[in-house]
Amino acid sequence: MAQVRKTTHSRNSSPRKTARKANTRRSGTAHKSTKRATRRWSQRVTEESDALDLKQGVFKLTSAKRIAASLKRSAEHSSRRKTGAYRSALSMLTFYINRAGKTLPRTQRTRLERAKVELKRAFGRE
Template sequence: MERGVFKLTSAKKIAASLKRSAEHSSRRKAGAYRSALSMLTFYINRAGKTLPETQRTRLERAKVELKRAFGRE
């Protein structure tokens, strides 16, 4: 995974980076979509209440973009 991926300003860029990371990973047990979504959800949950609302909104939008990127709309 790229460094600072969750700090990117665009939800599309975050989704693209997570997709790239998940597809190139040889350690995943589930599919690439599930793996990418898991990374994103883990980050959101781990940050908890300390995550600024603007960043949380961006990351939630990244979930939608991730779905589009994998053709699961």
């Protein structure tokens, strides 16, 4: 822990600045306990999204057409989505790709990118 020096303050500096820094440090430890609870927020979004009720394992399907068809079906049957079916389906697919990041295997990434094109075709947006 760093030592705190007592210094004389000039007209422009205030002793409150050091107090804020000290409080920030203390609140950092409380943040660590709450961090564990919110660690998997993206998984929760995929499972409990207001946009769509996804079929389990939809992103692991082997065909881009099947992924697109499943997303379309989910989007069209959802009564909780806040926007159009195409936009909801595409945003969920994009969210999954972005969430996986670098850990997504290249073959699966290309399949999901092809699913975007298939989704566009399924909704007649070419």
